[in-house]
Amino acid sequence: MSAGPDSTHVSSLGKGDGLHQQVIASFPLCDVTEADLTQNPQFCKLLATLSQHVDPTGLTFPLKKELEKTEQKLQSQRRHWLHSESLHKGLQEMIQDHCIQKQHATFYETMEKCLLVAQCVRQLDPSSAANQDQPSVLGLNPQQILELMPSEKNVQRMKHGLLRELEKHLKKKCLSLLAYYQPEWESESEGLKNSKLSHLSAQLDIGKRRAESLKDTCRENSVLLQRQTQLYLSELIKCIQLLQSLILDHKLRIQTDLDRKKLDYFEGKCDLVLQKIKTEMVGIQLDTYTVDSISAHRKIREKLESALKACQVEKHSVELKLASFDILGKEFEALAKEYCRLRQEIDVNNWALKSSPSAKDK
Structure with a gap:
């Protein structure tokens, strides 16, 4: 049942994006975005209804009127106080100028005494004290101070x-x-x-309003600068992170090419070292094997090859004999071993006979 008036207020403000803009404009101090209002339509309706009863600062209209009346009363009392205070300050300045100029004028002396007496009386006035039972200063009362006033004529x-x-x-x-x-x-x-x-007062008011406007503008610019600084720092952090990721990807991609190039370099260097080793070996061989030494080695090789062929022939003949001996069986093997033993004894005896002194004499 209560949805009727609310819907009337909402329809009077607008619909869709227009309603969102009007709600945001009605509450400038509320940090609400269009996305928040779109995601929370009931909250948007509540703010739209509430905007009919409060001002942009959040005060209700009756309370705002009372506040305006109180401010007017305060301004009136402030003007009255400023009027009295300015007069008092002006009189004090006049007395100070008189003291600095060292002019002994009865006018200024009388005014100074009157101001001092009035100030002392105000200090001793019990109605201005918070504690009525508080003892007076030095036991004095206002009447005793008033007796110090200059003469009525002065x-x-x-x-x-x-x-x-x-x-x-x-x-x-x-x-x-x-x-x-x-x-x-x-x-x-x-x-x-x-x-x-x-026209000085009006000009001072204009200058004051201009200064206040500039101060408000400066404050708004300061807030805007802080927001822009925060936004700039956040964007800068994102850029730095993106740059770091790009550097890492580029480094990983380049590392493969760099490793391949290093491998090619080391392979080429190894080939160069091997060629240098071969060159040194050939140089050593050329220094070691001259033409004469090569011909001598060739002759030695021919003799060794001929000797090797003779040994191979002899080996072959011996292998044939051993093969023929294997046919005779184990009995012949025992006779062969006995023959070898006797042959060795004969060789030893011959060596002993040749080595004896009698054999040497013969």
């Missing part, structure tokens, strides 16, 4: 000339402010300066 004379002197002092301050605010007017006539003073 006070009346001071009051009579106070406005004129205060006006001179304030005008002097305004002229100094005008000279600071617009130095080009310092050399102008008194009439032009007075005319310019009448």
Whole structure:
């Protein structure tokens, strides 16, 4: 049943993207995006309905009116306080100027005493103290302080000339402010300066509003700069990560080509070293084997080959004899061994006979 008024409010704002834009515009301080409103349509409707009852800052309209009234009252009290405070400061400045110039004028002395007495009376006033039972300073009361006021005649004379002197002092301050605010007017006539003073307040208000506007713009630019800096840093981190991945892929791809080139280089270097070794070996052979040594080695080789052939023939004949002996069996093997033993004994006896002294004499 309650959906009817809500739907009326929503339809009055708009539909779709238009509704989203109006909701976002109605709550500029709320960090909500169109994607959030699209994903949460009920929340979007709630904000659309709520925008009919609150201002962009989030205050309800009755509360905003009360706040405006309170601010107006506060501004009024502030203006009243600033008025009194500026007058008090102006009087103090006049007294300070009088003390610096060392002028013994009854007017300034009377005004100084009146200000001191008024300040002391305000300090001793029990109505301004938070604790009513608090003892007074040095046991004094306001009536005792009022007795220190200058004579009534001097006070009346001071009051009579106070406005004129205060006006001179304030005008002097305004002229100094005008000279600071617009130095080009310092050399102008008194009439032009007075005319310019009448517009000084409006110009100061314009300058103040401009300064506040620039301050707000600076604050917004600072926030925007921070957001852009964060966005820039995040994008920079993504770029660095992408660059690192590209470097890694490129390095892995190049590493294969580099390894192949290194392998080809080492293979070529090994071939060069082998060729150099062969060249050194050939050089050593050329230095070692001259023409004469080669012919001598060739003759030696021929003799050794002929001797080898003779040995092979003899070996062949011996193998034939051994084959014929194998046919005779094991009995002949025993006789052959006995023959070999007797042959060895005969050789030993012959060697002994040849080695004996009698044989040498013969």
